[in-house]
Amino acid sequence: MGTLRRDRLRGSILSLPVFTDEDHNLLLDRQRVHLRWAVDQGMKEGRAVLLIAGGVGETYMLEDDEFATLAKLGVEEARGEAPVMVMVAELSARAAARKCQVAADAGVDFVLLSPPHYSAPSEDDVFLHYKYVNDRADIGIVLYNSYWVMPNHYSFSRGLLERLSDLENVDGMKWSAPTTEDYLGIAQLFGDRIKMVQNRFFFSMGTRFGMTGYIDVLGNAAPRFSLHQTALMEAGDYDQLDALHKQVRFDPVYSPDSIPAPKKNMVADGPNALVILRSMGLDAGPPFPGQADVTPEFEEHIQRQTEASGIMEWVDWDQSIFDDA
Amino acid sequence: MTDGRIDKLAGALVSLPTFTDDDLSLRLDRQRKHIRWLLDQGITGDAGILMVAGGYGEGYYLEDDELFALIDTLMDEAGGRVPTMVGIFDLNVRKATRRAKYAADAGIDFLELGLPHYSCPSEDDVYIFTKHINDNADIGIMNYNNYWATPPPGFEITRGLIERMTDLEHVVGFKWSSASAAHYVGILRLFADQFAFMDNGMANSLGQRHGMTGFVDFYGNVAPRLSLKKLELIREKRYDELDNLLYALHFDAENRLNTAEGAPAFASVADGVFGRLRWRLMGLETGANFPAQAQPSQAYIDHTKRVIDESGIMEWVDWDQEILA
Numbered sequence: 241m242g243t244l245r246r247d248r249l250r251g252s253i254l255s256l257p258v259f260t261d262e263d264h265n266l267l268l269d270r271q272r273v274h275l276r277w278a279v280d281q282g283m284k285e286g287r288a289v290l291l292i293a294g295g296v297g298e299t300y301m302l303e304d305d306e307f308a309t310l311a312k313l314g315v316e317e318a319r320g321e322a323p324v325m326v327m328v329a330e331l332s333a334r335a336a337a338r339k340c341q342v343a344a345d346a347g348v349d350f351v352l353l354s355p356p357h358y359s360a361p362s363e364d365d366v367f368l369h370y371k372y373v374n375d376r377a378d379i380g381i382v383l384y385n386s387y388w389v390m391p392n393h394y395s396f397s398r399g400l401l402e403r404l405s406d407l408e409n410v411d412g413m414k415w416s417a418p419t420t421e422d423y424l425g426i427a428q429l430f431g432d433r434i435k436m437v438q439n440r441f442f443f444s445m446g447t448r449f450g451m452t453g454y455i456d457v458l459g460n461a462a463p464r465f466s467l468h469q470t471a472l473m474e475a476g477d478y479d480q481l482d483a484l485h486k487q488v489r490f491d492p493v494y495s496p497d498s499i500p501a502p503k504k505n506m507v508a509d510g511p512n513a514l515v516i517l518r519s520m521g522l523d524a525g526p527p528f529p530g531q532a533d534v535t536p537e538f539e540e541h542i543q544r545q546t547e548a549s550g551i552m553e554w555v556d557w558d559q560s561i562f563d564d565a
Numbered sequence: 566m567t568d569g570r571i572d573k574l575a576g577a578l579v580s581l582p583t584f585t586d587d588d589l590s591l592r593l594d595r596q597r598k599h600i601r602w603l604l605d606q607g608i609t610g611d612a613g614i615l616m617v618a619g620g621y622g623e624g625y626y627l628e629d630d631e632l633f634a635l636i637d638t639l640m641d642e643a644g645g646r647v648p649t650m651v652g653i654f655d656l657n658v659r660k661a662t663r664r665a666k667y668a669a670d671a672g673i674d675f676l677e678l679g680l681p682h683y684s685c686p687s688e689d690d691v692y693i694f695t696k697h698i699n700d701n702a703d704i705g706i707m708n709y710n711n712y713w714a715t716p717p718p719g720f721e722i723t724r725g726l727i728e729r730m731t732d733l734e735h736v737v738g739f740k741w742s743s744a745s746a747a748h749y750v751g752i753l754r755l756f757a758d759q760f761a762f763m764d765n766g767m768a769n770s771l772g773q774r775h776g777m778t779g780f781v782d783f784y785g786n787v788a789p790r791l792s793l794k795k796l797e798l799i800r801e802k803r804y805d806e807l808d809n810l811l812y813a814l815h816f817d818a819e820n821r822l823n824t825a826e827g828a829p830a831f832a833s834v835a836d837g838v839f840g841r842l843r844w845r846l847m848g849l850e851t852g853a854n855f856p857a858q859a860q861p862s863q864a865y866i867d868h869t870k871r872v873i874d875e876s877g878i879m880e881w882v883d884w885d886q887e888i889l890a
Contacts, residue, residue: 300683301657329683332626333857358625358714361834364859372857389684389716507686530658530681530697532689
């Protein structure tokens with residue numbers, strides 16, 4: 241079963257926003273409309289996986305009942321046309337396993353499972369956390385090397401991945417690494433055992449080294465762009481992929497025309513992702529409370545960056561889709 | 566800050582263990598007996614504060630119902646006899662607030678509030694997080710400068726942030742340590758007349774000499790006589806004697822454990838593994854750690870036992886596990 245399941249980790253791993261009103265109530269009608277729209281645009285099995293309650297969806301900020309509701313909704317609206325994934329980021333292995341079981345019971349295919357951290361974990365801490373969930377929930381596990389949130393920048397080692405990739409339910413890994421050598425070396429070593437998902441789709445580099453998927457924010461408003469990228473990946477047309485990335489200068493750091501961003505730490509991904517989507521015409525509502533929202537200066541920066549990137553030529557989303565539904 | 570509870574944030578802040586059995590069920594009967602024993606030993610009135618679900622109590626790993634049961638147990642046994650506190654370490658401010666309100670309604674005096682972090686928070690993130698709880702729960706807040714748990718570039722509570730927090734009614738103090746001796750003392754010089762500062766570690770008298778009102782107390786769980794002795798020296802401003810006592814006991818177990826010759830390497834994702842081990846070696850068996858934290862090697866256990874035996878702390882230990890019988 242594991243082999244078949246992991247083969248479904250291909251193309252865009254579309255990290256969906258969570259639609260909310262000003263009081264942070266979930267707008268499930270909007271969630272359904274947007275998710276169905278993405279599927280109808282072609283974000284389907286083999287080309288996409290629908291990640292509901294991921295980083296863009298502020299999974300860290302969700303209450304348990306909201307998480308369960310979103311997991312169920314994702315499965316219902318995917319209608320079997322696309323695999324569904326959730327993200328779980330808990331220090332408590334018991335809480336992580338409980339949420340994974342909730343998702344599995346709802347029919348969710350995969351969980352993007354963060355390693356534990358409060359202080360810096362040891363390798364054994366990380367392994368035991370994954371094993372605890374592996375042994376208790378029947379759901380495909382996608383490892384997440386979120387080294388930048390570790391107090392000591394801990395990044396999964398070859399030795400740890402040797403142990404983790406032997407766990408029955410470990411199907412893939414959301415992968416980036418502090419060094420290029422690590423990034424490509426691990427992809428080469430483990431790409432035939434687990435599916436590798438690029439956390440930062442940067443030209444064709446990861447794809448050339450066998451990575452089959454990529455984390456996708458832009459596809460929420462520009463699925464045509466995501467599908468085109470995926471098609472180039474599947475065809476092994478790396479030069480065209482490079483040309484596309486060079487043409488659509490969406491990388492905020494390394495494009496020739498990039499605009500330096502105002503520097504500011506953010507406690508989680510939500511506010512940043514939501515403002516990027518808003519710049520593309522997709523307004524999902526405010527971030528959950530207790531975290532600073534972006535400054536007007538930063539929002540203006542994102543707007544200019546989006547316009548300069550050329551990505552708007554690929555955007556098919558229109559907020560009036562909600563009115564027509 | 567206008568919260569009248571500030572005067573109660575003083576003395577030995579005893580961070581209680583969470584008693585569990587091998588199935589990780591809470592042993593509230595043992596919890597009660599331990600609390601009663603501490604009260605009987607003199608941790609009452611203005612001598613200190615009893616805290617459940619702190620770091621050593623593995624507050625990060627508790628489910629809501631477990632946290633609430635601990636709060637109720639603490640209030641049943643100690644409410645009105647000694648100030649009380651509960652640890653809250655959630656990133657989701659709505660969850661943190663819900664827990665804070667439960668504690669407030671139960672009559673708990675204070676929260677120990679960890680810094681929110683997934684990625685590294687900004688100052689605005691920390692302020693907004695704290696303000697949300699301040700505005701929604703009637704309970705004294707002790708902010709915790711647990712800077713080492715924040716990922717790079719790292720965050721410490723700053724002068725500017727504390728100045729902003731003077732406007733928050735319920736923020737009464739800080740659990741204080743710092744990566745920098747200058748920051749440690751400088752903040753005390755600036756704010757010790759406005760907030761209560763509890764020394765996190767108290768390796769020496771430096772903080773008390775600069776206006777701290779108490780100290781976080783791990784050893785008080787088994788050696789309350791020592792806690793009261795330290796408190797006597799602090800309140801009588803006999804700082805040289807306090808330094809001599811701390812030095813004689815080699816009380817700074819963290820540094821001794823990590824730097825003593827032959828110390829085997831061991832790191833843990835949180836405090837609970839260290840806490841239960843050290844208590845066990847001093848005669849207080851509290852049960853199993855919550856999953857899925859790696860356990861130390863026998864060499865590390867042996868080393869820890871040697872450090873404890875050599876420290877002289879056992880001469881102050883009055884706990885006997887028979888008390889739980």
